[in-house]
Amino acid sequence: MTKADITAQIKCKRTFLCVGLDTVIEKIPVHLQKEKDAVFQFNKQIVDATAKYCVAYKPNTAFYESEGLEGWKNLEKTINYIKTNYPQHLVIADAKRGDIGNTSKRYAKAFFEKLNADAITVAPYMGFDSVEPFLGFDNKWVILLGLTSNSGSEDFQQLNLKTGHSLFETVVQKATTWAASDQLMFVTGATKPDMIRKIRAIAPDYFFLVPGVGAQGGDLDAVAKAGLNKEIGLLVNASRSILYASSGEDFATAAAEEALRLQKQMEMLLAKHQLI
Template sequence: MTREELIKNIKSKQSFLCVGLDSDIKKLPAHLLSEPNSIFAFNKAIIDATAPYAVAYKPNMAFYESLGAQGWTALEETVSYIQNNYPDQFIIADAKRGDIGNTSTLYARSFFEHLGVDAITVAPYMGQDSVSPFLGYDSKWVVLLSLTSNKGSHDFQLTEDKNGKRLFENVIETSQQWASDKEMMYVVGATQGKMFADIRKIAP
């Protein structure tokens, strides 16, 4: 999905809603457990209920990978269902990959070529060569971790260099040399809202 298509959908629905599909099999309604693929059945119900209001869906890979082949099948069916029934939706694989070289190249192939999602979350802390294999796919996106919402984000992301620049600011500033705003977005945790103004100075 292109930047223009995503913005058009946001304006049309007057919504920024992204629905997380973090489906824990241990927390599913009991009546779904008899379904051939209970995770997909749960996801389908969530998708059908929210599609008129949402512009994006974000399955978190851990909830699928933890179930082995069954989980991967549920993920494939979920992505396929969204693409076939709600093609205006932006699909983000929340995978937080961040390896280098051939490993990242194969991760990119897995998510963009095999699954066909629109975007993947990527950790940038191994540098440009951990991110570049995900770039260059037509109408595909890297969503780069920059400032996360967890308590531990203060351990590293907010540390300052000798000039007073925080690490997350360096990440955003440096990464803009790797890609344009037509193929890269940033993760900023909702609990860090007061820093949006600072971030927009770097990446307006």
């Protein structure tokens, strides 16, 4: 999927919502838990209910790996279901991988070829040769961690370097020399709009994947103000607030309502910033 495709989808559907599929078996409604592939059955209904209101899905691999083989099967089935039924949605494997070159190459194979995801989140600590192998695929995306939404982002990301710039600014700046905005995006946590503004100044043309709206408390208006660019440039993720909007049999309807609520808010913001 190209950058123009993503922007076109956002404008057409008037939403830059990404739905995070961080599905936890214990939180699935009881009536579904008996199914052998309960997590997939749940995801399928969530996807069908929310597809109209979002442009991307983001399964986080931790929630599948923690269920062992069964979990990996559910991840495969979920991605396959989305790619087959909703081919215009971007599928982001939120995997936060990164290793030496010959190893990152294997991760790229795992996520881009075996699982057929469109994008993968990558951790920057190991530098260029740990990121490069993910960049060799047509129409596939690397989403590099810039500034994350958690409190631990203060431990290293926000430290100042000798140059006067913070580590996260340096990561983003250096990475813009590794790949253009048609292959690379950045994770920029919703809980820190002031810093999103700084990252936007460094990377004006790049898309940002913004987690932390919803359960983590990020403010969508502030994120939009700080992060929107002329091609939209934002994918804002919500996971728990949508997946677990209801714990009853009406979970899919409740998820759709929450996704619709966010879509409406995003439509308003796109209009306000004269992007639609």
